[in-house]
Amino acid sequence: MKNLVLLGGGYGNMRILLRLLPNQFPEDTKIILVDRNPFHSLKTEFYALAAGTTTDKKVRVDFPEHPRLEKVYGEITKIDRKEKKVYLQDGREIPYDDLVIGLGCEDDYHNVPGAAEHTLSIQTIANSRKTFETLCGLPAGSVVAIVGAGLSGIEIASELRESRKDLIIKLFDRSPRILRSFPEKLSRYIQEWFEKNNVEVIPESNITKVEPGKIYNHDEVIEVDAIVWTAGVQPVKIVREMDAQKDNKGRPLVNQYFQLVDDEHVYVVGDCASSDLPASAQLAEEQAERIAQVLKLRWKGEKLPEKMPPIKLKGFMGSLGKKQGFVYIADKTMTGRIARLLKSGLLWMYKRQNDN
Numbered sequence: 001m002k003n004l005v006l007l008g009g010g011y012g013n014m015r016i017l018l019r020l021l022p023n024q025f026p027e028d029t030k031i032i033l034v035d036r037n038p039f040h041s042l043k044t045e046f047y048a049l050a051a052g053t054t055t056d057k058k059v060r061v062d063f064p065e066h067p068r069l070e071k072v073y074g075e076i077t078k079i080d081r082k083e084k085k086v087y088l089q090d091g092r093e094i095p096y097d098d099l100v101i102g103l104g105c106e107d108d109y110h111n112v113p114g115a116a117e118h119t120l121s122i123q124t125i126a127n128s129r130k131t132f133e134t135l136c137g138l139p140a141g142s143v144v145a146i147v148g149a150g151l152s153g154i155e156i157a158s159e160l161r162e163s164r165k166d167l168i169i170k171l172f173d174r175s176p177r178i179l180r181s182f183p184e185k186l187s188r189y190i191q192e193w194f195e196k197n198n199v200e201v202i203p204e205s206n207i208t209k210v211e212p213g214k215i216y217n218h219d220e221v222i223e224v225d226a227i228v229w230t231a232g233v234q235p236v237k238i239v240r241e242m243d244a245q246k247d248n249k250g251r252p253l254v255n256q257y258f259q260l261v262d263d264e265h266v267y268v269v270g271d272c273a274s275s276d277l278p279a280s281a282q283l284a285e286e287q288a289e290r291i292a293q294v295l296k297l298r299w300k301g302e303k304l305p306e307k308m309p310p311i312k313l314k315g316f317m318g319s320l321g322k323k324q325g326f327v328y329i330a331d332k333t334m335t336g337r338i339a340r341l342l343k344s345g346l347l348w349m350y351k352r353q354n355d356n
């Protein structure tokens, strides 16, 4: 038996499973899926889990079942390309013939002193649960700082506002306006929602230090009760440390087939693969489509296309609590209730497609 080993059951590898199961992979091949959790986590919903507006069960999907799909649950600690093996914390070793690395990302603290130690995270389900416990357990009138007003910062700030009307929420944004690279209309809509709902947006901020109960914006010290970090991501440590050529963010360089540039048996998908496009679940799924196509061609012994079609992202959606949202597709902006319904509909469809 040959082993196709999938590291991480995130959006990328779930799409690969969807395309290969039940009968789109050779009889002499076994798929081994490795994840620390015994379920697929809906990371795009972690902001709601952390804010206490959804439950744990609603942000999980079971992995699929198949006689030749082996699921291994544990903490991956090392990828050894020379030995063609993956190592787990408990001592287990998994040999591979083909490997797809889809381990996602973690917070990037940009060397800000104290940020790693004294801020809350929404990058893993376990961290989001801890963030929920802290945020929802705060005494009345506490001050919460959210660092970074990208999509996840906007979503947690607004969801937390809906969850806890009493909290003082401060959203620190590096830019002069929210989502600066998108149309002003979109920024204005989000800014107005925050003003109406009493979330203070602090533009042109630069967080230089974090201490217990204190955040430093430029030289100003602000007393806070909790800080959530949403100010950037980097690939997980194992990927940053693996032996491969990488870009300046520590993501392995891949060719048009999403193989490592020097190893046609190792593929990288999702947030940990080098790309010019912004990291997103959508991108992970598009890359996965191509990886599944390449695997199938190689198994059949067929030639790979000279040129793979470039990935084009459709746009993005965001929520402002449970009733308002925004959609940015094909250079067009839609805001309000319908946009929020579209986002909820997409989540519903995703769960349905992956419901096992």
Ligand SMILES: Cc1cc2nc3c(=O)[nH]c(=O)nc-3n(C[C@H](O)[C@H](O)[C@H](O)COP(=O)(O)OP(=O)(O)OC[C@H]3O[C@@H](n4cnc5c(N)ncnc54)[C@H](O)[C@@H]3O)c2cc1C
Pocket (backbone or CB within 6 Å): 007, 008, 009, 010, 011, 012, 013, 034, 035, 036, 037, 040, 041, 043, 044, 045, 046, 047, 074, 075, 076, 077, 102, 103, 104, 105, 122, 123, 151, 152, 155, 236, 238, 269, 270, 271, 272, 279, 280, 281, 282, 283, 284, 316, 317, 318
């Ligand atoms: C709050 C928030 C909102 C977002 N909203 C959107 C959105 O609306 N649209 C969008 O397109 N994207 C969104 N994103 C981004 C999106 O979630 C990621 O781009 C996407 O999850 C990347 O998929 P992936 O397959 O690379 O990895 P992930 O989905 O992160 O999966 C990685 C998997 O690897 C496992 N893993 C990692 N390390 C180990 C280890 N050492 N051992 C064992 N298992 C391990 C994890 O348990 C996880 O299951 C959002 C992100 C956040 C945080």
